Amino acid sequence: MQALFSSMRVFLRLVWLLELLCVAVTAVNPSLNDDVLGLIVFKADIRDPKGKLASWNEDDESACGGSWVGVKCNPRSNRVVEVNLDGFSLSGRIGRGLQRLQFLRKLSLANNNLTGGINPNIARIDNLRVIDLSGNSLSGEVSEDVFRQCGSLRTVSLARNRFSGSIPSTLGACSALAAIDLSNNQFSGSVPSRVWSLSALRSLDLSDNLLEGEIPKGIEAMKNLRSVSVARNRLTGNVPYGFGSCLLLRSIDLGDNSFSGSIPGDFKELTLCGYISLRGNAFSGGVPQWIGEMRGLETLDLSNNGFTGQVPSSIGNLQSLKMLNFSGNGLTGSLPESMANCTKLLVLDVSRNSMSGWLPLWVFKSDLDKVLVSENVQSGSKKSPLFAMAELAVQSLQVLDLSHNAFSGEITSAVGGLSSLQVLNLANNSLGGPIPPAVGEPDFSSGAHALLNKDCELGRGGFGAVYQTVLRDGHSVAIKKLTVSSLVKSQEDFEREVKKLGKIRHQNLVELEGYYWTPSLQLLIYEYLSGGSLYKHLHEGSGGNFLSWNERFNVILGTAKALAHLHHSNIIHYNIKSTNVLLDSYGEPKVGDFGLARLLPMLDRYVLSSKIQSALGYMAPEFACKTVKITEKCDVYGFGVLVLEIVTGKRPVEYMEDDVVVLCDMVRGALEEGRVEECIDERLQGKFPAEEAIPVMKLGLICTSQVPSNRPDMGEVVNILELIRCPSEGQEELA
Secondary structure (H helix, E strand, O other), X not given: OHHHHHHHHHXXXXXXXXXXXXXXXXXXXXXXXXXXXXXXXXXXXXXXXXXXXXXXXXXXXXXXXXXXXXXXXXXXXXXXXXXXXXXXXXXXEOOOHHHHOOOOOEEEOOOOEEEOOOOOOHHHOOOOOEEEOOOOOOEEEOOHHHHOOXXXXXXXXXXXXXXXXXXXXXXXXXXXXXXXXXXXXXXXXXXXXXXXXXOOOOEEEOOOOEEEEOOOOXXXXXXXXXXXXXXXXXXXXXOOOOHHHOOOOOEEEOOOOEEEEOOOHHHHHOOOOOEEEOOOOEEEEEOOHHHHHOOOOOEEEOOOOEEEEXXXXXXXXXXXOOEXXXXXXXXXXXXXXXXXXXXXXXXXXXXXXXXXXXXXXXXXXXXXXXXXXXXXXXXXXXXXXXXXXXXXXXXXXXXXXXXXXXXXXXXXXXXXXXXXXXXXXXXXXXXXXOOOHHHOOOOOOOHHHHHOOHHHEEXXXXXXXXXXXXXXXXXXXXXXXXXXXXXXXXXXXXXXXXXXXXOOOOOOEOOEXXXXXXXXXEEEEEEOOOOOXXXXXXXXXXXXXXXXXXXXXXXXXXXXXXXXXXXHOOOOOOOOOHHHEEEOOOOOEEXXXXXXXXXXXXXXXXXXXXXXXXXXXXXXXXXXXXXXXXXXXXXXXXXXXXXXXXXXXXXXXXXXXXOEEEXXXXXXXXXXXXXXXXXXXXXXXXXXXXXXXXXXXXXXXXXXXXXXXXXXXXXXXXXXXXXXXXXXXXXXXXX
């Protein structure tokens, strides 16, 4: 028995020595399969229904051989520095394996189906700069320990999950943070006060939660802040002074809370700010006269508050203004004549106030798309605003709502001069006379063919012509009449594919609202976008009416998000070009004509290239090579060309008198010669941030790489663009 115990002691000692030896080996050579082991352990905890991680092989000596999908390494240290698995349809829980990746700089698991909570040790990786877990189904409370050691952290996104409980107070100690996005969760309680004094922060999005309390004093410390949104929470109290010290602010969204008091006077210092929304609060007092000093404003939404008094005349100084919404307040008086200077104004909404008088003539001489003045009833009557329109030639007005007022007089035939009018609401007034026939319903008596007349044609492409029309309910739509040849012939096949496309929804995609099928006529019915095509804005604009840098960047980012969503849905666009990017009345981009290749009987590259031959300059080189598979990377190429087109204002291919200039080659040559700034659209007159414009052009060139595998995924493109807009150290990799 004693010999047995002695042998057991020897055995246990050998086991202990062996474990000690393993620890010693690991300490001497920490790179010994640490990255492989960590990633394989992580993979074991999740489900990968599409086999995206099939290339992760536990028998590999290193994860840095180039074959591991979604993994990037530092070529010098041969260690994993980035794990990007965006949109891989992964599910399961985030295990502890990632903690072994001690050189990891970026972790992005966005847009998957991951569940469970966050491991408290995830942010303790010494070199970690970017954590993006957005767009999953993660839940539970976020532990204080998650951000207890976060010295190197630059970007945190937990958006679009199901997190609850309080925001960890330790987040306010992450002094290097440049971007925080906790939007679309169920966080409750107050926002940690130290978050409001993070001096390096550029972007803060806490919207769509259940947050309470007040914004504390001290926000003037956030000198680098560009964008802040706390919309759709339960915040209360007065908004303190301090935002006016954040001179780089471009966007403020405090909408749909319970803020009260007046607008802080130091807002007037924010001359770069282009977007302010205070809608749906309890602000009171007058709209301040100093609002006219915020000359960069493009959107001003003060709707559904308690503002009183008259619209200040200084509004006329806001010459970049595109959308003005004062609806649902207690404003009185009439619109000031000075607003005739707001020549870029597209949407004006002053409905549900107590305003009086008639609409000034400048409303009908402007380029407004929508004018909403309904429900401004006061005692007495107003003269009809339509009395003096006989001499006007109004081309752009699409929606005119004068309902529930006290307008009187005759409806004159001059209303017929509103040649673009789609919706006219004169209900509940004291007006008389007939509505001119030019504004009535179109003639549907000839069936669907009556909709498709030449006068209503918006454009033509490889898949057919597009027409605008107004349905019986006054709803304006765009109808694509498909070219029947080469398309799916059976109604069953057509309906199956179209219904799939109809389920694709994204704020930057043109919505497919319906279809019509007969053997001889096939129609797709889309939402109508009043802003027209991006091509028109870039190449057919006149005078000073052209896109600003901020508008161009937003178009680029919105288009990238649309394509990323399509690719996540396993849809390749195949036909990216500026005529297929449309703008709504607010200037937001929407990508159209997506998925039409699904209507071809087979994805034959000859038939496909003939359908998109009008996209000269956008077509990826693999279309000409039979041995190269056509993937979503062809969209990335077209997007890269589009980016260069937007930044330079030049077409992808320019035909000169004795030469042909290819845009990609021109920009690439200018970059090599160190004069890339000369390529930026001269109409901007130098009014652009070089720290954004130049990286955007470099990104465009990377997307137009001749080798498909060298082009980034669209999810990566979105991340890069967001880093360019709100830089962090992650931008070093782009440089």
